[in-house]
Amino acid sequence: MSYYQLLKNTKKHTLMRHRWLVIVLALVTAIAIIIYHQITLKIQATPISEIIVPFPTEPTTFNPALIIESAYILNYTYEGLVKENARGEIKPNLAKYWQTSKDHKQVIYTLRKGLKWSDGKPLTAEDVVFTYNEIYSNPAIPSYAQDFLIIGKNRTFPTVRKLDDLRVEFTLPEPFAPFIRTTKLEILPAHIFRETIKIKDQKGRAKFLSTWGTDTPPENIIVNGPYTIESYTPSQRIVFRKNPYYWRRDTQGNSQPYIERVIGQIIPSQDTSLIQFRSGGLDYINVNTDYFSLLKHEEDKGKFTIYNGGLFVGSTAITFNLNKGSRNGKPLVDPIKSRWFNTVEFRQAVAYGIDRQQILNNIYKGLGKLQNSPIAVQSKYYFPVQTVYNYNLQKAKELLIKAGFKYNNQGQLLDDQGNIVRFTLMTNANNNALQAMGVHIKQNLSNLGITVDFNPVAANVFINKLTRTFDWECQLLDVAVGQEPNDWSNVWLTEAGWHFFNQQSQAGQTPIIGRQIADWEREISDLYIQAASEVDEAKRKAIYAETQRITQEYLPFIYLVNPLSMVAVRNRIQGIEHSALIGTFWNSYDLKLTKK
Numbered sequence: 001m002s003y004y005q006l007l008k009n010t011k012k013h014t015l016m017r018h019r020w021l022v023i024v025l026a027l028v029t030a031i032a033i034i035i036y037h038q039i040t041l042k043i044q045a046t047p048i049s050e051i052i053v054p055f056p057t058e059p060t061t062f063n064p065a066l067i068i069e070s071a072y073i074l075n076y077t078y079e080g081l082v083k084e085n086a087r088g089e090i091k092p093n094l095a096k097y098w099q100t101s102k103d104h105k106q107v108i109y110t111l112r113k114g115l116k117w118s119d120g121k122p123l124t125a126e127d128v129v130f131t132y133n134e135i136y137s138n139p140a141i142p143s144y145a146q147d148f149l150i151i152g153k154n155r156t157f158p159t160v161r162k163l164d165d166l167r168v169e170f171t172l173p174e175p176f177a178p179f180i181r182t183t184k185l186e187i188l189p190a191h192i193f194r195e196t197i198k199i200k201d202q203k204g205r206a207k208f209l210s211t212w213g214t215d216t217p218p219e220n221i222i223v224n225g226p227y228t229i230e231s232y233t234p235s236q237r238i239v240f241r242k243n244p245y246y247w248r249r250d251t252q253g254n255s256q257p258y259i260e261r262v263i264g265q266i267i268p269s270q271d272t273s274l275i276q277f278r279s280g281g282l283d284y285i286n287v288n289t290d291y292f293s294l295l296k297h298e299e300d301k302g303k304f305t306i307y308n309g310g311l312f313v314g315s316t317a318i319t320f321n322l323n324k325g326s327r328n329g330k331p332l333v334d335p336i337k338s339r340w341f342n343t344v345e346f347r348q349a350v351a352y353g354i355d356r357q358q359i360l361n362n363i364y365k366g367l368g369k370l371q372n373s374p375i376a377v378q379s380k381y382y383f384p385v386q387t388v389y390n391y392n393l394q395k396a397k398e399l400l401i402k403a404g405f406k407y408n409n410q411g412q413l414l415d416d417q418g419n420i421v422r423f424t425l426m427t428n429a430n431n432n433a434l435q436a437m438g439v440h441i442k443q444n445l446s447n448l449g450i451t452v453d454f455n456p457v458a459a460n461v462f463i464n465k466l467t468r469t470f471d472w473e474c475q476l477l478d479v480a481v482g483q484e485p486n487d488w489s490n491v492w493l494t495e496a497g498w499h500f501f502n503q504q505s506q507a508g509q510t511p512i513i514g515r516q517i518a519d520w521e522r523e524i525s526d527l528y529i530q531a532a533s534e535v536d537e538a539k540r541k542a543i544y545a546e547t548q549r550i551t552q553e554y555l556p557f558i559y560l561v562n563p564l565s566m567v568a569v570r571n572r573i574q575g576i577e578h579s580a581l582i583g584t585f586w587n588s589y590d591l592k593l594t595k596k
Contacts, residue, residue, distance in 0.1 A: 048260045048261055049258070049259050049260045049261070049593050050259065050260060050261035050262065050263060051259055051261075051262055051263070051283040051284070051570075051573060051591075051593070052262075052263045052264075052265060052281065052282050052283050053262065053263070053264055053265070053282065053283060053284045053585070054264070054265050054266075054267040054273045054276070054277075054282055054284070054285060055070070055072055055238065055264040055265065055266050055267070056267070056268055056430060056459065057069045057070055057266075057268065057459050057460065057463075058070070058234070058235060058266055058268075058460060059073060059214055059232070059238070060214065060460075061212060061213055061214065062212040062213070062214060062216055062221050062229065062232075063208075063211055063212040063213075064077070064078050064186045064188060065135050065136070065141060065143040065144075065145065065186075065188060065208075066141075066142070066143065066209070067144075068144065068463065068467060069459070069460065069463050072264070073229075073238070074186060074225075075225075075583070075585055075586065075588065076225055076226060076227040076240045076262060076585075076588060077221075077223040077224075077225040077227055077228070077229065077240070078186035078187070078188075078223055078224060078225045079093050079094055079186065079187070079224055079225050080093060080094065080183055080184040080185045080186055080187055081093060081094050081095040081098075081109050081111075081128070081183040081184070081187070082095060082098075082180060082181070082183050082184050083184055084181070084184060084581065084582050084586070085579075085582075085586075085587075086577045086578075086579035086581065086582065086586065086587075087579070087581070088483050088484075088579075088581045088582070090180055090181055090184075093184070094111060094112060094115060094123070094187060094224070094247075095109040095110060095111055095112070095183075096110050096111065096112045097109075097110055098110070098180065100180075103175070104172070104175035104176070104177075104535055105171065105172045105173075105174065105175060106169065106170070106171050106172070107169075107170045107172075107179065107180070108163065108167055108168070108169050108170075109128070109167070109168045109170070109183070110166055110167050111123075111124070111125060111128070111165075111166045111167070111168070112247060113166065114247070115224070115247050116224075116245040116247070117189050117191075117222050117223070117224055117245065118222050118223045118224070118228045118243045118244075118245055118246075119222050119245075120245055121189070121191055121222075122165075123187070123189075123224055124165045124166070125162040125163070125164065125165055125166060125167060125168045126162060126165075126190050127187055127188065127189060127190045127191075128160070128162075128168045128187055129160050129161060129162045129168060129190075130188070130190035130193070130194060131185075131186075131187050131188045131190070132149070132157075132158070132160040132170075133160050134190075134193075134194070134197050135188060135193070135197070135208070136149055136157075136185065137149065137157040137160075138197070138206075140205070140206055141197075141206065141208060141209070142209075142497065142506040142508060142509075144490065144497060144498070145185045146497070147489060147490035147493060147496040147497055147498070148178075148182045148185070148486070148487075148489065148490065149182065149185075150493075151172055151173050151174060151176045151532070151533070152173055152174045152176075152529065152533055153526075153529060154173065155495075156173040158170045158171060158172045158173070158176075158179075159171040170183075174533050175533055175534075175535050176532055176533060177486075177531075177532055177533070177534060177535050177540060178484055178486040178487070178532055181484055181486075181487070182486075187224060189222045189224075192222050193208060193211065195207075196208040196211045205508060209508060214232060214234065218230055218231055218232060223243060224243075224246075225243065225246065226242070226243055226246050226248070226256065226257040226588055226589040227240035227241060227242060227243055227257070227262060227588070228240065228241050228242075228243050229241075230261070235266060236265070236266060237263055237264060237265050237266060238263075238264040238266070239261060239262075239263050239264070240261065240262040240263075240264070241260065241261055242257055242259070242260050242261070246589070248589050256589040256590070257588055257589040257590075257591065258589075258590075258591065258592045258593070259588070259591055259592070259593060262588070265281075265282065268430040268458070268459055269430055270286075270288065270430065270431065270432050271432065273285050273286075274291055277568065278295075278298065278302065280302075283569065283570040283572075283573060284567060284568065284569050284570070284573075284584065284585075285567065285568050286566070286567055287306055287566040287567055287568050288432060288433055288563075288566075289363065289364045289365045289367050289368075289433070289563065289564075290432060290433070292306075292365065292367065292566065293365075295568050299568075303570060303571045303572070304568045304569060304570045304571060305568070305569060305571055305576075306566055306567070306568050307566065307567050307568075307569060307576060307578035307584070308564055308565070308566050308578075309564075309565035309566070309567075309578045309579050309580035309581075310378070310564065310565060310580045311368065311369060311376070311377060311378065311562050311563075311564060311565065311580060312368075312562055312563055312564065312565040312580050313376045313378065313480065313481060313483060313565075313580050313581050314376075314478055314479060314480050314481055314562070315371035315478070315479055315481050315559050315560065315561065315562045316371075316433070316434065316437060316476070316477070316478055316479075316559075316560040316561050316562075316563075317371075317476075317477065317478075317479045317557040317558055317559045317560055318350075318354075318425070318441065318474060318475065318476050318477075318557070318558045318560070319474070319475050319477070319479075319500060319501045319556060319557045319558070320341035320347060320473070320474050320501065321333050321338075321341060321470070321472055321473055321474070321475075321501065321502075322338075322341055322342055322501050322502045322518070322521075322556070323338075323470060323501075323502045323503060323512070323515055324338055324342070324514060324515065324516045325512040325513055325514045325515035325516075326512070326513050326514050327470070327505075327510050327511070327512050327513070328510060332470050332471055332512070333471075333473060334473075336415070336417075336419050337423055337473060339415070340415060340421060340423075341423075341473070341474075342518075343403050344553075344554055344555070345399040345400065345402055345403035346399075346400065346403055346405075347554070347555040347558065348389070348396075348399050348555060349395075349396040349397070349399040349400045349403075349448065350396070350445065350448075350450075350558060351389035351555055351558045352389050352390075352391065352392045352393070352395045352396035352399070353391075353393060353396040353444055353445055353447065353448045353450075354389075354391065354440075354441055354444050354445070354558070354560065355391040355440075355444055356370050356389075356390075356391065356560050356561060357370065357390075357391065358391075358440070359437055359440055359560060359561055360561050362440070363433055363436045363437055363440065363561075364433070364561055364563050367563060367564045367566075368561050368562050368563035368564055369561070369562050370559075370560075370561060370562070371481065371559040371560065371561060371562040372384075372385060372387075372388050372389075372552060372559060373385060373481065373548045373551070373552070373559070374479075374481055374485075374488070374491075374492075374547070374548065374551050374557065374559070375481055375485055375544060375548060376481045376483050376562075377562075378483055378580075378581075379483040379484070379485070380537075380541070381484075381485050381540070381541055381544040381545075382548075383541070383544065383545035383548045383549075385545075385548050385549050385552045386549075387549070387552040387553055388552075389558070393447055393448065396448055397448065400413065400448070404416035405421065407449055411449050412449050412451070413448060413449035413450050420451065421449070421450050421451070422450070422451035422452075422453065423450075423451075423452065423453070423473045423474055424452075424453045424454075424455050424472075424473045424474065425438055425441065425442065425452050425453065425454050425455065425473075425474045425475075425476055426455045426456070426457060426462065426465070426472055426473075426474065426475050426476070427454075427455075427456050427457075427462070427475065427476040427477065428456070428457070428458075428459050428462045428477070429456035429457055429458055429459070429462075430458070430459045431478070433563070434456075434476055434477070434478070435456050437476060437560070437561075438454045438456065438476050439454065441454075441476065442454045462475075462477075466500055467497075467498075467500075467503075468509065470503050470512070475500070479491075479557060479559075481559075481562070483581060485528070485531065485544050485547075486528070486531070486532050489528050489532065492524050492525055492528045492547070493525050493528060493529070494517050494521060494522060494525040501556045501557070502515065502517065502518075502521065502556075518554075520550055520553075520554045521554075521556070523550060524547050524550050524551065527543050527544075527546055527547045527550075528547065530543055531543040531544055531547070564580075565578070565579075565580035567584050569584065571594075572593050572594050572595065573591055573592075573593060574591065574592045574593070574594055575587065575590045575591040575592055576591065
């Protein structure tokens, strides 16, 4: 074969190979396009599993140690060493188990292996030690958690130290009966927050106090719970996305939670929530008694179930501002009105002057009980006190006259200096039941000659006055009446952060000058400290019985009605274990969606 023919054949074979290569590449490309479209169609046909729930308030921070108004965020994003179940039982959580010494003064927790933060960094004993030592025990950080960790008459924090990466030792200054339950407090990421504790602004305040405001990019908020924060649109919604590093797996080894996304629509109005739920825009709603009959008739059609968790672990109540202090030279409460409010006979007369049974019948349709204690009736520490304020106008007037009040010719109540008795009753305008109760109380007290200016305000204004400015006279509100009394010790300890009726200023706030603490108020505080240190259950019950007797005599809160805890949830959400103790989505990691 000549060179020319060899070259010609070679070129011919090369052209043929190129043509086959083009054909093969075309086929591969075509197959890839088909596969891509099939995947795309499959993705489009299988939407992300999600539920939509209402949130009643706007968040003011995403910092878990500083959250007050929007604690619902913590249910999805953070966990502690232990966790409560629907029955209030303590179960292991981030800690796999714990050991308590015989003298009840030392507890060693052992963490689960392989725990991670949502950024993939390890969660270790270092994070636990940091959280308790640098944040919760830090007097410069006004965390709600502090009040639960100060132990004994000397008000001492536990000593916390790392034994190794998985073990943490807590040493208590004295026995502290509710300690294990207290460690349900959220664990925070040391690798994120450590420097913010050290860095101070011009006023000497830790950078931590301004870290993770609501303008923080969601990807920068690091969590250890079942969900991360995917996005936040002010006044509209918070979107939570499944945390890929969350530790829980089911018995088959599947990662939890099962639901990929939770959308929290910010809806302050209960009526608006009802409208959206009935139209299918929400998967869950709290059922107040105004809605119960309507929703009960729509259960089958709306494909939802109403869950009754029994009596709510809380109560409606009114409280007077007993604070005699001043801020910036101005009294928190008008001194004339402060004298009325601080007269125990005046508070008792108001209690007798409110027809609570009528409130229960007319506003709550009989779905609840009258509340007469700061401790829930479900609690083993509940004690049925003898002092009960049933509606009695005659008794109320006798108490007022005994305290030096009198009536003018128009039937108006006057104090001993001739001042007309008139005060402002404030409540949360977003709560229909409280608004209806306010109207009822205003009418009831007019029968005693007392003029009540009823002033419903937006939830954020209501909370701000109660926890920051303290410039209010009388509040109508929902209050907690806990199963474990120490869970609400921050309401009763005189120096605590939620001692609403006579609040001291907290870290970073303008000081209050001239605040006074009554003898009965100090006694309740001391008894709560004593009860927490008592490990003998019989003695502990007796101490809490005495606190209930004192609170019913001196009435820092006038308890009204304890309604039933009811919610409506779409049937497609499976695994709901609604609890009056800890709510509806406490086990969000176990919930699944069906096609119902």
